[in-house]
Structures are given as C-alpha cells and as structure tokens.
Amino acid sequence: MRVDVISIFPEYFAPLDVSLIGKARERGILDIHLHQLRDWAHDVHRTVDDTPYGGGPGMVMKPEPWGEAIDTVLAADPAAQPRIIVPTPSGVPFTQKLAMEYAAEPWLLFTPARYEGIDSRVMAEYGSRMRVDEVSVGDYVLAGGEVAVLVMVEAVGRLLPGVLGNANSAVDDSFAPGAMENLLEGPVYTKPPEWRGHEVPEILLSGHHGKIARWRRDEALRRTARNRLELLAALDPETLDKHDRKL
Numbered sequence: 001m002r003v004d005v006i007s008i009f010p011e012y013f014a015p016l017d018v019s020l021i022g023k024a025r026e027r028g029i030l031d032i033h034l035h036q037l038r039d040w041a042h043d044v045h046r047t048v049d050d051t052p053y054g055g056g057p058g059m060v061m062k063p064e065p066w067g068e069a070i071d072t073v074l075a076a077d078p079a080a081q082p083r084i085i086v087p088t089p090s091g092v093p094f095t096q097k098l099a100m101e102y103a104a105e106p107w108l109l110f111t112p113a114r115y116e117g118i119d120s121r122v123m124a125e126y127g128s129r130m131r132v133d134e135v136s137v138g139d140y141v142l143a144g145g146e147v148a149v150l151v152m153v154e155a156v157g158r159l160l161p162g163v164l165g166n167a168n169s170a171v172d173d174s175f176a177p178g179a180m181e182n183l184l185e186g187p188v189y190t191k192p193p194e195w196r197g198h199e200v201p202e203i204l205l206s207g208h209h210g211k212i213a214r215w216r217r218d219e220a221l222r223r224t225a226r227n228r229l230e231l232l233a234a235l236d237p238e239t240l241d242k243h244d245r246k247l
C-alpha cells in the first residue's frame with residue numbers, strides 16, 4: 001500500500017518511523033510519502049492561508065497550494081487514483097469497518113488541514129473524479145488533522161497482511177466482524193500469579209480452555225455493558241446464548 005500525506009507539519013509523522021508501522025515500511029508493506037504543503041506556496045512567505053469569505057473567526061487554507069500539491073501526488077501514478085481522506089470534525093465516523101475498507105485500497109492520500117480547514121472547492125474539484133472521504137476520528141476537536149492521520153494510518157496499517165505476527169491477529173480485535181463483534185476486550189493478565197496481593201483469576205490458571213473462553217466472554221460482556229451499553233444493545237440477539245442472558 002502506498003500512502004501519501006500532505007501537511008504543513010510533516011514532522012508530526014515521525015512516529016510512523018517506529019514500531020509496527022516503521023517495520024512495515026522497512027519491509028516494503030507500506031510505502032509512505034510525506035509532502036510539505038508550503039513547497040507549493042510560491043510567495044516569499046510561502047502563505048497557505050487567508051481570511052474566510054463571509055467573515056468569521058480564524059483563517060482558511062488557500063486552494064492553490066493544495067491543488068498543486070495534490071496534482072503532484074496524483075502524477076506519481078497517472079494510471080491510478082488514490083482514495084483521498086480528509087480528516088475533519090464534521091466527517092463520517094472512522095470505525096474498524098472503515099479501517100478494514102481502507103486496508104483493501106492500494107493507495108491512500110491524506111490531506112490533514114490546519115486553521116479552520118481547506119477551501120471547500122479543493123475537494124469539490126477532486127471529488128468529481130475520485131473518492132474523497134471526510135472522516136472524523138472522534139467527537140472532540142483537534143487543532144489540526146495530523147493526529148487524526150496518525151490514528152488512521154496505524155489502524156489501517158496494522159490490518160495489512162504481514163504487519164501483525166500470526167500471534168497478534170487482528171481477527172480477534174474488538175469491533176472486528178465475527179462472534180465477538182462489538183464486544184470490548186476483557187481484562188488480561190500475565191506472570192507473576194500474585195502481585196501486591198492481587199491474584200490472577202483462578203480460571204485462567206486451570207488449563208480448561210472451554211471454561212476460560214466462557215469466562216473471557218462473560219468479562220467482555222460485563223465490560224461492554226459497563227462502558228458501552230449501546231454496543232450491547234446493538235448485539236445480534238442470535239449471538240447471545242442462554243448463558244449470556246443470565247449475566
């Protein structure tokens with residue numbers, strides 16, 4: 001997968017050099033290209049923003065630098081088109097389902113903005129010839145789109161074949177389709193068996209895999225009910241067996 005990111009703060013993406021995503025880049029699974037938007041701002045001050053038409057607070061990002069920058073990225077492979085992803089507080093929710101959809105794409109272009117966002121004519125221009133998604137990573141307001149891009153690149157990158165070792169398959173993720181879909185992860189434990197007077201639940205030391213699986217599902221249901229009741233309400237009744245119903 002190729003990923004392009006255009007930003008006035010490309011240094012925000014240093015974390016993409018380390019750990020899981022960094023290794024995926026070294027192994028050629030992910031090919032990430034960072035671009036400094038100001039390279040396409042040709043005035044002496046390399047200006048990328050201006051006052052909003054119609055008045056109002058803050059500044060809006062000018063269309064010209066974005067248009068030239070996006071055109072340059074598109075020219076990298078004229079025979080293909082990236083999916084353009086625009087982080088914004090007013091976008092569709094970024095979910096595990098959307099992450100899985102993006103993980104199937106060969107080329108993503110992220111356009112994290114600053115100020116009050118990008119002149120709307122930019123995405124109108126490209127939306128007429130390719131998929132342009134406005135995406136929110138949560139119902140809170142960031143100072144810009146860069147952190148949202150880090151979230152999405154990590155959530156998508158970890159789903160790419162070969163990125164997670166077999167031992168850490170994403171198939172068991174919370175929110176991944178399947179039997180545990182929409183259930184939160186339950187508690188996890190490792191050695192030592194007792195720590196500061198806290199013992200590991202006996203069942204986990206029993207070696208009885210059936211009972212362990214049942215205990216883990218019970219704990220997942222309890223945590224989901226406690227922290228995300230709406231997810232429990234959305235569970236397909238078929239996936240709740242009679243034991244679940246007694247919890």
Ligand SMILES: COc1ccc(Cn2ccc3ccc(-c4cc(N)[nH]n4)cc32)cc1
Binds near residue numbers: 140148
């Ligand atoms: C109320 O309107 C606003 C508009 C923009 C901003 C600051 N800002 C500028 C670009 C940009 C890109 C993404 C995000 C963002 C995304 C999510 N889920 N939260 N915040 C925020 C962003 C603040 C407020």
